[in-house]
Amino acid sequence: MDRNEVLSRKFITLEDLQGVLSISRSQAYTLVRTGDLRALQVGGRGQWRIELVELEAYIERRYQAVSAETADETATD
Numbered sequence: 001m002d003r004n005e006v007l008s009r010k011f012i013t014l015e016d017l018q019g020v021l022s023i024s025r026s027q028a029y030t031l032v033r034t035g036d037l038r039a040l041q042v043g044g045r046g047q048w049r050i051e052l053v054e055l056e057a058y059i060e061r062r063y064q065a066v067s068a069e070t071a072d073e074t075a076t077d
Contacts, residue, residue, distance in 0.1 A: 011049040020055070031058075 006016045017028045017037075029048075032039035038054045041047065 009052070011051055012055070014048050014050075017050055017055070 003019065006012055006020065012020070014025065014028045014032070017023070017031075018025055021028070023031075031037040032048050032050065037050060037058045039048045039050045042049055
């Protein structure tokens, strides 16, 4: 599935998440299992779905964390 088609939906799968963030399946699974990235389980097999607004919020939190870490490193130099 093409990246624009994935990003035009409300929810994405773990497989889609792997492609969007360029991460492994285990990394994607860990993000949702730990709660770092909010997701929900659906269906009889408990398949994960991530709402795109949650993915955007996760990305923004990561940017903020990196900015804070960079600022801390700069202040101690």
